[in-house]
Amino acid sequence: MTHSDFSAMPGHLIRRAHQIAVAQFMEATRAHDVTPLQYALLAALAQSPDDVDQVTLAQRAALDTSTAASTLDRMEAKGWIERSIDPEDRRRRVLHITRAGSGFFKRISGDVAGAQESILAPLSKTERETLCALLQKMNSAA
Amino acid sequence: MTHSDFSAMPGHLIRRAHQIAVAQFMEATRAHDVTPLQYALLAALAQSPDDVDQVTLAQRAALDTSTAASTLDRMEAKGWIERSIDPEDRRRRVLHITRAGSGFFKRISGDVAGAQESILAPLSKTERETLCALLQKMNSAA
DNA sequence: GAATAATAATCAGTACACTGACGATCAGTA
DNA sequence: TACTGATCGTCAGTGTACTGATTATTATTC
Numbered sequence: 001m002t003h004s005d006f007s008a009m010p011g012h013l014i015r016r017a018h019q020i021a022v023a024q025f026m027e028a029t030r031a032h033d034v035t036p037l038q039y040a041l042l043a044a045l046a047q048s049p050d051d052v053d054q055v056t057l058a059q060r061a062a063l064d065t066s067t068a069a070s071t072l073d074r075m076e077a078k079g080w081i082e083r084s085i086d087p088e089d090r091r092r093r094v095l096h097i098t099r100a101g102s103g104f105f106k107r108i109s110g111d112v113a114g115a116q117e118s119i120l121a122p123l124s125k126t127e128r129e130t131l132c133a134l135l136q137k138m139n140s141a142a
Numbered sequence: 143m144t145h146s147d148f149s150a151m152p153g154h155l156i157r158r159a160h161q162i163a164v165a166q167f168m169e170a171t172r173a174h175d176v177t178p179l180q181y182a183l184l185a186a187l188a189q190s191p192d193d194v195d196q197v198t199l200a201q202r203a204a205l206d207t208s209t210a211a212s213t214l215d216r217m218e219a220k221g222w223i224e225r226s227i228d229p230e231d232r233r234r235r236v237l238h239i240t241r242a243g244s245g246f247f248k249r250i251s252g253d254v255a256g257a258q259e260s261i262l263a264p265l266s267k268t269e270r271e272t273l274c275a276l277l278q279k280m281n282s283a284a
Numbered sequence: 285g286a287a288t289a290a291t292a293a294t295c296a297g298t299a300c301a302c303t304g305a306c307g308a309t310c311a312g313t314a
Numbered sequence: 315t316a317c318t319g320a321t322c323g324t325c326a327g328t329g330t331a332c333t334g335a336t337t338a339t340t341a342t343t344c
Binding site for chain 2: 291292294295301302306
């Protein structure tokens, strides 16, 4: 029994870390009405060519199509993105970022970077790199 | 601009890790109808004296009273816990684990430990310890 | 003893985050 | 052409996870 105490279990440590990370993000972007997922989708969209569909974008942002759809609904309502049906394949709903969305993305990127700093604040420079490297290794296996 | 790519940001790495951790937990405990939070509350309750209230237990499991309340509702419905009003302080709802809850907790603890192993599977023994230590350091600061 | 503050719990509202089911569309084959 | 299978998207359902408001009760202060 390596983990008789649940609070030392990796699952619990990761959940806590996630909780803190979200809180830091929300605090850093308090003025703007945006969430971590919305930012991730916006970033993924900004990096993608202009004819991405929801399934592909969801994969890039690492979430299921169902969650992506509802989050994209909110983003569409805010005018950050637009959806149109691909005439070549009527199943696909092609996404593209609007001028407003792109401007908003650039405007908050500084705040988001600040949030990332806050998350890692308790760690030294070396420790930060180690943590990120280990998480990356863990994630890429799945 | 250290983090021009959102997928390398600590916030995103942690979210992914959390996603994977939950998935591993759910797969390892597939047969039993339980979630990570429910297990955490059960474990916290098993470690606590028999007159804990919801606020204290929520703190120990690291979640807000609102989430704790709704999760405890489900646990009460399953017969794992019981709630009774403290006659000494009628605001408090004293929690205690039932025989069924305690038995269930013991029964799934092996599966949960297995899930923790799966989460860290891609990492070496040293890396696992490093990751847990860094997460602990990060979390304890908040 | 009455006003005030603090505490425990609940409730409403919003946003993830997943599964499983469903309908629509497209591609391949018989 | 009809059948089959794969793919894209949506919907329903469940369960976190938070904030902010509200209620009930207890403790404190004047």
